[in-house]
Amino acid sequence: MQRYSRIAIFLHWAIAALLAFQIAVGWALEDLGARGFALFQLHKSIGISILLLTLARIAVRYWKPRPAPAERGWQGALAKAVHAGLYLFMLGAPLTGWALVSTAKVKVPTLIFGTIPLPHLPLPMGAHELAEGGHSLIVWIGIALFALHVAGALRHHFLMGDGLLWRMIPARSPVLLAALPALIAVGFVLGRVVLPEPAPQVAVAPVTLAAVEKEAPANVAEAMDNAANAAAPAEADNAMAAEEPVGPPPSWAVQPGGTIGFSVGNSGETISGGFSKWTAKIAMDPDHPDSADIRVEIDLASASVGDSYKDGMLAGDEFFGVAAHPKAVFTAKGAEKTGANSYRAAGTLTLKGVSKPQSIRFTLSGTGKARKVSGSAIIARAPFGVGNGESSTGLDPKVAVSFGFSAQAE
Structure with a gap:
């Protein structure tokens, strides 16, 4: 044949x-x-x-x-x-x-x-x-x-x-x-x-920039001005309470199942995603928020928008630069009460080797040693060099961030 x-x-x-x-x-x-x-x-x-x-x-x-x-x-x-x-x-x-x-x-x-x-x-x-x-x-x-x-x-x-x-x-x-x-x-x-294990699903609460901007000012200076004007009665109450002896604030252990999500506009559409790996160390007395000591570390390699090649771009130098800067860190000493269960913390965000002032807003629900936390922030990406290439030209300058988790007093 x-x-x-x-x-x-x-x-x-x-x-x-x-x-x-x-x-x-x-x-x-x-x-x-x-x-x-x-x-x-x-x-x-x-x-x-x-x-x-x-x-x-x-x-x-x-x-x-x-x-x-x-x-x-x-x-x-x-x-x-x-x-x-x-x-x-x-x-x-x-x-x-x-x-x-x-x-x-x-x-x-x-x-x-x-x-x-x-x-x-x-x-x-x-x-x-x-x-x-x-x-x-x-x-x-x-x-x-x-x-x-x-x-x-x-x-x-x-x-x-x-x-x-x-x-x-x-x-x-x-x-x-x-x-x-x-x-x-x-x-x-x-x-x-050769297939890697599927990435863990990131449950991200819906978040839009408009919704966050409605709740939070875009920078720390504005947050401080608003706090001075709009929250004067709350500050007076806090001042009176501060006269009483206050012990060290309790530490709170973040429970599994929490989320940190982000959302950014892109040429008229919205790209939403989240981080599947992060840790938080929180010490705070809800009745004396000025005692707060907050530190959140985010594993940037865990960022996902549900698309494999876009996720790979996030890890590159144009966005998070994970190889040189694997973590983003937010720290804050003290917080202020802005409502019955609402707070604002002005701190510092370190991302891609750059540290800038950053404020977050959050609310507490529950009583005693079990609380639920939900909050948001608006982050200007340009000062951190996030989205600095040709593929980022359609992205909005501000990114909306939301977070939610349960915490247990230790």
């Missing part, structure tokens, strides 16, 4: 294994958080590799002689249609993926295997939804064609007994007959093995 050329055989099995890997990874990629960023880059690199290998396979198809068709009639026509569809799949899936990345609102640079830069295609932003839908559709059609191709080959080789698979094996060896098709299974298994 006439075989395909060795180079055609190599390209056939290499592309098949890479396609199996891509399918395995692609199914899970959208559910990953920041930890899926590197895998997303690998997915793009392998996609471009499949595109190049497919172009090479087409060239070889017309350069080297091919075996004659195994069937005629409608079965032969169906086999040709499946083959043609597979080539469209192997070309169309990488191209639509490339178009999808090129038209995304957040432009993520692509380095093929971390070394070769891949330029974005000159496509309008309005083509993003078309590229996204086309990529998904082509992939699902490709999976169906992939299954038909495998089923047809097995039918010929084992049910019809014509030894069709030997045409894609470089030598008549039972070992190669088993090993080469097994590469497809190996590719799929590797695609599942």
Whole structure:
């Protein structure tokens, strides 16, 4: 039986294994958080590799002689249609993926295997939804064609007994007959093995900049002015209470399940996310808020907006610069009462190596040793160098932050 050329055989099995890997990874990629960023880059690199290998396979198809068709009639026509569809799949899936990345609102640079830069295609932003839908559709059609191709080959080789698979094996060896098709299974298994554990879900309470601005002034100076004017009666009450001896404030242990979320406008839309890892040390007597001692540390690598490549951008130097500055820290000594259960704390926020005055507002509910805390703040991102590149031009200058948790007095 006439075989395909060795180079055609190599390209056939290499592309098949890479396609199996891509399918395995692609199914899970959208559910990953920041930890899926590197895998997303690998997915793009392998996609471009499949595109190049497919172009090479087409060239070889017309350069080297091919075996004659195994069937005629409608079965032969169906086999040709499946083959043609597979080539469209192997070309169309990488191209639509490339178009999808090129038209995304957040432009993520692509380095093929971390070394070769891949330029974005000159496509309008309005083509993003078309590229996204086309990529998904082509992939699902490709999976169906992939299954038909495998089923047809097995039918010929084992049910019809014509030894069709030997045409894609470089030598008549039972070992190669088993090993080469097994590469497809190996590719799929590797695609599942390399998947990181899904990032923990971040439960973020809805927060908008307008809602936070309605509750809180945008800077500490304004907060102090408002406190002096609007909260004068409360201050008088506090002054009278301060005359009484006050012991050290109780420490509060933050209970599991708390959230810190953020929201920022982006070209008319809103990007919302949160941090899944953070700690807080709080000492405060609600009746004597001036005794408060607050310190909150946020693991910036845990930031997520629910999109793997955007999460990867958050960790980069354009946004949080996690490699050099892994944590953001807010500290405050003392707070002031602004209402029955409302407080304001003026402190310092340290982010990306920059420390600036920052105020937060919060309310307490509950009594005794169990309290619930909810609050908000508005942070100007420019002074901290957050969003300092071309992909950030559409972002609003202020970010709304909200937080909520339960605390137990120790």
